[in-house]
Amino acid sequence: MSDRRLVKPVAVAALAVLLCLPPFYLDAFWLRIGLFSLAAAIGATGLSLLSGTAGQLSLGHAFFLAVGAYGYTWLAGDPGPGLPTALAALLAVLLAGAAGGLFSPVAGRVRGIYLGVATLALVFLGHHLLLTADSVTGGFNGRSVPPLAVGGFAFTGDDPGLTVLGVPFGAEERLWYLALALFALTWFTARGLLRSRPGRALAALRDSETAAAVMGVDVARYRSAAFVVSSMYAGLAGVLLALAFRRVVPDYFSLALSVDYLAMIVIGGLGTVAGATAGAVFVTALPLLMTRYADRLPLVAAPGSGDAGIGPTEAARYLYGAVVVVILLYAPDGLHGLARRVRARMRRRRTPAGQNTAPAVPPAPAARPKEHTP
Amino acid sequence: MSVPSLQVRDVTVRFAGLTALDDVSFTVAPGTTHALIGPNGAGKSTCFNVLSGLYRPAAGSVRLGDTELTRLAPHRIAALGVARTFQNIVITDGTVADNLMLGRHILTRAGFAASALHLPRARREQRDHRARARETAELVGIGAHFDSLVGLLSYGDRKRVELARALCLEPRVLLLDEPVAGMNAGERARMAEVIQDVRTELGLSVVLVEHDMGLVMRLADEVTVLDFGRRIAHGSPDEVRRDPEVLRAYLGSVAEGEGAA
Ligand SMILES: Nc1ncnc2c1ncn2[C@@H]1O[C@H](COP(=O)(O)OP(=O)(O)O)[C@@H](O)[C@H]1O
Ligand SMILES: [Mg+2]
Numbered sequence: 001m002s003d004r005r006l007v008k009p010v011a012v013a014a015l016a017v018l019l020c021l022p023p024f025y026l027d028a029f030w031l032r033i034g035l036f037s038l039a040a041a042i043g044a045t046g047l048s049l050l051s052g053t054a055g056q057l058s059l060g061h062a063f064f065l066a067v068g069a070y071g072y073t074w075l076a077g078d079p080g081p082g083l084p085t086a087l088a089a090l091l092a093v094l095l096a097g098a099a100g101g102l103f104s105p106v107a108g109r110v111r112g113i114y115l116g117v118a119t120l121a122l123v124f125l126g127h128h129l130l131l132t133a134d135s136v137t138g139g140f141n142g143r144s145v146p147p148l149a150v151g152g153f154a155f156t157g158d159d160p161g162l163t164v165l166g167v168p169f170g171a172e173e174r175l176w177y178l179a180l181a182l183f184a185l186t187w188f189t190a191r192g193l194l195r196s197r198p199g200r201a202l203a204a205l206r207d208s209e210t211a212a213a214v215m216g217v218d219v220a221r222y223r224s225a226a227f228v229v230s231s232m233y234a235g236l237a238g239v240l241l242a243l244a245f246r247r248v249v250p251d252y253f254s255l256a257l258s259v260d261y262l263a264m265i266v267i268g269g270l271g272t273v274a275g276a277t278a279g280a281v282f283v284t285a286l287p288l289l290m291t292r293y294a295d296r297l298p299l300v301a302a303p304g305s306g307d308a309g310i311g312p313t314e315a316a317r318y319l320y321g322a323v324v325v326v327i328l329l330y331a332p333d334g335l336h337g338l339a340r341r342v343r344a345r346m347r348r349r350r351t352p353a354g355q356n357t358a359p360a361v362p363p364a365p366a367a368r369p370k371e372h373t374p
Numbered sequence: 375m376s377v378p379s380l381q382v383r384d385v386t387v388r389f390a391g392l393t394a395l396d397d398v399s400f401t402v403a404p405g406t407t408h409a410l411i412g413p414n415g416a417g418k419s420t421c422f423n424v425l426s427g428l429y430r431p432a433a434g435s436v437r438l439g440d441t442e443l444t445r446l447a448p449h450r451i452a453a454l455g456v457a458r459t460f461q462n463i464v465i466t467d468g469t470v471a472d473n474l475m476l477g478r479h480i481l482t483r484a485g486f487a488a489s490a491l492h493l494p495r496a497r498r499e500q501r502d503h504r505a506r507a508r509e510t511a512e513l514v515g516i517g518a519h520f521d522s523l524v525g526l527l528s529y530g531d532r533k534r535v536e537l538a539r540a541l542c543l544e545p546r547v548l549l550l551d552e553p554v555a556g557m558n559a560g561e562r563a564r565m566a567e568v569i570q571d572v573r574t575e576l577g578l579s580v581v582l583v584e585h586d587m588g589l590v591m592r593l594a595d596e597v598t599v600l601d602f603g604r605r606i607a608h609g610s611p612d613e614v615r616r617d618p619e620v621l622r623a624y625l626g627s628v629a630e631g632e633g634a635a
Contacts, residue, residue: 188490188492189490190490192492193489196484197482197496198486200476207465207466207467213428213452214451214452215480217449218449219449225486
């Protein structure tokens with residue numbers, strides 16, 4: 001029993017150490033994959049809280065990512081108030097949360113697929129604003145993003161120059177640790193939420209608003225709170241993405257981005273941080289890897305090669321589209337649920353027959369029954 | 375804990391052309407068990423939905439002590455100490471503990487910030503209330519399943535989870551909609567015992583909707599009989615059992631009470 005209880009902290013510590021190593025061994029390409037994956041994991045955690053835990057379908061996640069990214073860029077930049085960048089990052093997250101709160105009158109009234117369509121409108125509205133509000137957003141060409149600097153330490157290549165154990169720390173190396181810290185914060189806070197009173201109230205909303213209400217959950221308040229919290233994670237992911245891209249452009253924050261995030265949480269498994277993370281890594285890394293290794297993949301044309309064949313980005317979309325379908329059919333609780341069941345099975349195999357203690361973990365239903373009539 | 379009386383006065387509920395409740399009145403005296411019986415479609419569940427704030431009646435009033443309930447949202451009524459179960463089980467995915475902790479929602483405070491930051495007071499609250507929830511689980515006879523996924527439990531156990539979750543609100547009035555429907559004889563007897571126990575131990579008022587006449591006769595202090603939304607009889611179990619109107623409308627068709635849900 002006592003060594004079982006030790007396993008977890010040791011594993012977490014080992015993982016933390018492992019995640020600190022890449023800048024010493026991997027080049028900028030891999031660090032960028034990791035950076036984008038971590039940013040996506042933060043955003044996907046937010047969407048998972050909203051759509052997975054609270055059961056509110058959102059196609060508007062790209063909008064809240066954009067609020068974070070552009071919010072930071074404007075707040076820290078010129079034109080803009082030119083605030084200290086750390087403050088601008090914090091305010092951008094709060095701004096995204098406020099945007100989620102502003103949407104709550106809609107979220108409080110519209111449910112299910114209709115909510116999905118209403119959030120779709122947000123993406124189009126946001127895209128239109130990004131293109132037309134030139135003075136804030138830079139219009140079609142976007143804006144360059146002021147690098148984050150905390151107490152004289154800038155997350156850029158050379159301010160101040162830094163070499164650790166013989167490895168020069170450029171922007172990617174520095175941003176890697178920033179992303180890691182923000183991801184750890186996301187993991188910590190989201191797990192705290194999911195495993196306590198607010199998380200249980202949100203899950204109750206998903207399974208039956210009626211039952212939640214008679215248990216004393218203020219349905220309207222929690223529905224909008226889900227939007228606010230989810231949007232804050234999206235805002236944080238947006239800030240990080242802006243820092244990693246160093247330039248924000250409207251076309252990135254399109255409907256396709258919202259769909260990518262939905263794919264992440266479905267692939268990973270709804271309503272868990274680990275699932276959102278796994279899905280985020282998969283969906284983010286796949287197109288980047290396929291682009292890099294396009295010349296070695298059958299049927300995929302290398303970018304700019306002029307070969308017949310589909311481009312690596314489209315190929316990645318097809319591939320994860322297929323993965324989504326397979327998951328919906330065979331593992332509706334996603335990679336996370338799959339891992340859980342494999343673990344449960346291994347545990348049962350290890351315990352001698354006859355004193356079978358580990359319960360079987362049934363797969364969650366793909367489509368949760370929504371409302372029950374009382 | 376002082377339990378106020380629950381007064382239902384002239385409540386009328388209409389659905390597109392159908393009058394589901396027609397001028398229904400009854401009073402649940404503090405600490406008693408009041409049974410609401412009648413054939414399927416009589417309006418019993420509709421009455422519960424009015425009491426818990428899910429339906430707003432077209433006319434009439436529901437008072438808990440001095441508080442008018444018909445204008446309150448369901449979560450406010452819950453906060454006043456009115457808890458209920460559903461005719462068809464409505465529980466949340468997750469473990470028994472998750473469900474029971476949901477039942478303690480109104481008795482706990484931890485908000486988004488405190489929970490996200492794992493603040494000590496939030497953790498302490500969670501620990502304390504988890505212990506209380508475990509006691510409730512044991513009281514209802516599902517202590518052994520406290521950490522089990524509800525999806526793995528038997529039908530009877532899931533019914534008990536619903537009862538335990540309602541009890542976790544520490545209610546003053548408990549509304550039970552067909553608590554033993556679909557159970558076998560052994561499960562019914564155990565459930566009846568549990569209901570009896572919680573009423574005497576916790577001193578709360580119980581409003582019981584049930585087709586099992588044996589159970590009703592055993593548990594109820596008073597009985598109100600509905601038929602097509604109207605109250606057709608009222609009184610002690612013995613009076614009601616002998617009421618010719620009741621025999622005609624209800625007991626005649628569902629002989630000695632083993633009526634299906
Ligand atoms: N939400 C609703 N909309 C329309 N009709 C309803 C609704 N709820 C209940 N009814 C109708 O009201 C009548 C009473 O139903 P109910 O209260 O469920 O009966 P009971 O619980 O006594 O079997 C039934 O005819 C039922 O069809
Ligand atoms: Mg009913």
